[in-house]
Amino acid sequence: xxxxxxxxxxxxxxxxxxxxxxxxxxxxxxxxxxxxxxxxxxxxxxxxxxxxxxxxxxxxxxxxxxxxxxxxxxxxxxxxxxxxxxxxxxxxxxxxxxxxxxxxxxxxxxxxxxxxxxxxxxxxxxxxxxxxxxxxxxxxxxxxxxxxxxxxxxxxxxxxxxxxxxxxxxxxxxxxxxxxxxxxxxxxxxxxxxxxxxxxxxxxxxxxxxxxxxxxxxxxxxxxxxxxxxxxxxxxxxxxxxxxxxxxxxxxxxxxxxxxxxxxxxxxxxxxxxxxxxxxxxxxxxxxxxxxxx
Amino acid sequence: xxxxxxxxxxxxxxxxxxxxxxxxxxxxxxxxxxxxxxxxxxxxxxxxxxxxxxxxxxxxxxxxxxxxxxxxxxxxxxxxxxxxxxxxxxxxxxxxxxxxxxxxxxxxxxxxxxxxxxxxxxxxxxxxxxxxxxxxxxxxxxxxxxxxxxxxxxxxxxxxxxxxxxxxxxxxxxxxxxxxxxxxxxxxxxxxxxxxxxxxxxxxxxxxxxxxxxxxxxxxxxxxxxxxxxxxxxxxxxxxxxxxxxxxxxxxxxxxxxxxxxxxxxxxxxxxxxxxxxxxxxxxxxxxxxxxxxxxxxxxxxxxxxxxxxxxxxx
Numbered sequence: 001x002x003x004x005x006x007x008x009x010x011x012x013x014x015x016x017x018x019x020x021x022x023x024x025x026x027x028x029x030x031x032x033x034x035x036x037x038x039x040x041x042x043x044x045x046x047x048x049x050x051x052x053x054x055x056x057x058x059x060x061x062x063x064x065x066x067x068x069x070x071x072x073x074x075x076x077x078x079x080x081x082x083x084x085x086x087x088x089x090x091x092x093x094x095x096x097x098x099x100x101x102x103x104x105x106x107x108x109x110x111x112x113x114x115x116x117x118x119x120x121x122x123x124x125x126x127x128x129x130x131x132x133x134x135x136x137x138x139x140x141x142x143x144x145x146x147x148x149x150x151x152x153x154x155x156x157x158x159x160x161x162x163x164x165x166x167x168x169x170x171x172x173x174x175x176x177x178x179x180x181x182x183x184x185x186x187x188x189x190x191x192x193x194x195x196x197x198x199x200x201x202x203x204x205x206x207x208x209x210x211x212x213x214x215x216x217x218x219x220x221x222x223x224x225x226x227x228x229x230x231x232x233x234x235x236x237x238x239x240x241x242x243x244x245x246x247x248x249x250x251x252x253x254x255x256x257x258x259x260x261x262x263x264x265x266x267x268x269x270x271x272x273x274x275x276x277x278x279x280x281x282x283x284x285x286x287x288x289x290x291x292x293x294x
Numbered sequence: 295x296x297x298x299x300x301x302x303x304x305x306x307x308x309x310x311x312x313x314x315x316x317x318x319x320x321x322x323x324x325x326x327x328x329x330x331x332x333x334x335x336x337x338x339x340x341x342x343x344x345x346x347x348x349x350x351x352x353x354x355x356x357x358x359x360x361x362x363x364x365x366x367x368x369x370x371x372x373x374x375x376x377x378x379x380x381x382x383x384x385x386x387x388x389x390x391x392x393x394x395x396x397x398x399x400x401x402x403x404x405x406x407x408x409x410x411x412x413x414x415x416x417x418x419x420x421x422x423x424x425x426x427x428x429x430x431x432x433x434x435x436x437x438x439x440x441x442x443x444x445x446x447x448x449x450x451x452x453x454x455x456x457x458x459x460x461x462x463x464x465x466x467x468x469x470x471x472x473x474x475x476x477x478x479x480x481x482x483x484x485x486x487x488x489x490x491x492x493x494x495x496x497x498x499x500x501x502x503x504x505x506x507x508x509x510x511x512x513x514x515x516x517x518x519x520x521x522x523x524x525x526x527x528x529x530x531x532x533x534x535x536x537x538x539x540x541x542x543x544x545x546x547x548x549x550x551x552x553x554x555x556x557x558x559x560x561x562x563x564x565x566x567x568x569x570x571x572x573x574x575x576x577x578x579x580x581x582x583x584x585x586x587x588x589x590x591x592x593x594x595x596x597x598x599x600x601x602x603x604x605x606x607x608x609x
Contacts, residue, residue, distance in 0.1 A: 016372070016373075016400060016401050016402060016403075016447050017372065017401050018368060018372055018399065018400055018401045019398075019399075019401045021368075024398075024399050027395065027398040027399055028395075028399065031384065031387065031391070031395040031398075032384070034386070034387070034391070035384040035385075035386050035387065038386035039386060105382050106379065106380070106381050106382040107381065107382050107383070107384060108381075109348070109378055109379050109380075109381030109382070110381035110382065110383055110440070110443065112346060112347070112348050113346050113348075113371065113374075113375075113376030113377065113378060113381075113444065113453075114371065114376075114396065114399050114400060115367070115368040115369070115370075115371040115372045115399075115400065116367075116368065116399060117367070117368060292348065292349040292350060293343060293348035293349060294309070294343075294349060
């Protein structure tokens with residue numbers, strides 16, 4: 001009778017041993033990234049980023065008087081206006097089917113026969129999706145810098161752009177975390193795609209408005225609230241700490257209405273995004289660990 | 295003493311109210327090919343998926359080379375090659391790249407990698423396609439790459455789930471030939487199948503499962519002998535056609551023969567009684583007939599009869 005030991009028996013010295021899990025995740029990320037770079041989806045995403053860049057370039061050229069008055073105004077409107085869309089679409093395209101696709105396309109059956117932890121597969125695929133999405137962000141940034149160089153004769157990058165890029169990467173991590181979580185919920189890719197798109201393009205914004213309008217509290221738990229720091233960092237004065245509350249009185253249907261707007265601070269936004277990344281990654285991995293390849 | 299290559303104890307798997315596998319205890323040792331036989335839905339793939347930790351047991355446990363699959367999947371699968379349900383490979387990768395990935399993940403030393411990949415691609419006769427994208431391959435070609443992936447680290451244990459299912463007759467024959475070749479190297483092959491001729495062709499032992507329960511596990515010879523209850527069946531091939539009516543009468547008159555079937559004018563199936571002794575007497579009498587006997591082989595129908603009798607007994 002075989003003993004159900006806690007420690008595995010030592011393998012004979014002559015046998016191969018699989019590398020450490022981190023090294024395996026690196027290998028997996030490398031091959032998965034190669035798959036992304038050769039795929040149609042990569043070309044489609046490049047097309048989308050070029051289209052967004054072209055639209056913004058045309059808008060800035062047309063409204064040069066108001067949008068390109070200063071580097072801050074320019075980068076604020078360009079990066080603040082486009083990065084969010086590039087991030088969400090990249091995350092959906094590279095991460096939407098990352099886990100569900102392993103079941104649906106049966107590629108998971110190829111990997112699961114190997115001496116890998118499931119967490120290794122999850123991390124490897126996450127890193128590959130992050131790098132593919134990063135390539136898209138860098139392409140968008142290149143278009144942005146090209147425009148900036150044209151309007152401001154080279155140089156002069158405001159420090160706010162650097163902060164906004166860091167925030168954008170944190171947001172990418174949070175969106176990918178959520179995308180992987182949604183993808184882990186299903187064994188059919190399209191559900192993961194649709195849920196991520198709906199949530200990040202309209203769902204979280206609606207939730208945020210409902211919380212502010214009905215519950216009247218700061219919507220710190222909503223990712224779209226935190227992501228607004230990517231654009232707000234270009235609006236002086238920069239709030240580095242927690243949320244600023246702005247109470248405004250407006251005329252509405254003949255009478256005054258007092259409305260409250262919450263603007264997240266940079267640190268607050270960054271922390272919210274990182275918490276989203278950690279929580280969704282853990283939840284997604286927990287689901288994947290329990291999912292059966294039936 | 296080395297632990298069994300594959301062992302399961304009380305392995306049970308339920309999907310909701312449906313019991314796919316019930317209390318399976320199996321111990322497989324040595325270097326041989328074991329056919330895991332059963333009708334569709336018997337629990338074959340469920341067992342193999344449990345062995346590969348793709349699904350989780352409701353009760354019981356399994357070990358590969360003495361290492362618990364459920365507790366140490368990495369260790370248990372280190373020296374096993376697994377092919378379950380015709381997996382798909384990332385379509386933009388070439389066979390070389392896909393096998394490099396497997397070699398990297400399994401820890402094949404870089405110095406040996408190229409040779410190992412070339413060897414296994416040769417074994418599955420895909421060396422001419424090594425640099426073409428897998429996405430363009432037929433199902434049979436993909437399956438051969440999957441077999442190569444299971445072999446790239448030269449495992450001691452090979453777990454194959456119906457490796458020829460879904461392939462055209464040529465693909466089936468090719469995969470079967472590959473498995474037969476793999477038997478030449480010293481390893482355990484545990485192969486599920488519902489194709490009796492495939493099991494007879496390549497396996498040394500057979501484990502029959504039906505409705506989630508193991509019915510028996512023994513060598514092919516023992517199984518056919520034990521369940522045939524003294525009856526045997528051989529296929530006789532002749533150098534020239536035997537005259538229908540007269541020929542049949544001659545064969546039916548041989549000692550111990552209880553039934554004669556003409557498979558074609560040159561091939562006849564004889565059922566006989568008397569076990570091994572009866573078979574010996576029959577062969578001597580056959581040769582003495584001088585009707586141009588060129589071969590006598592144990593009939594595939596022997597296992598078929600056992601299979602049908604055992605499966606129908608479970609109904």
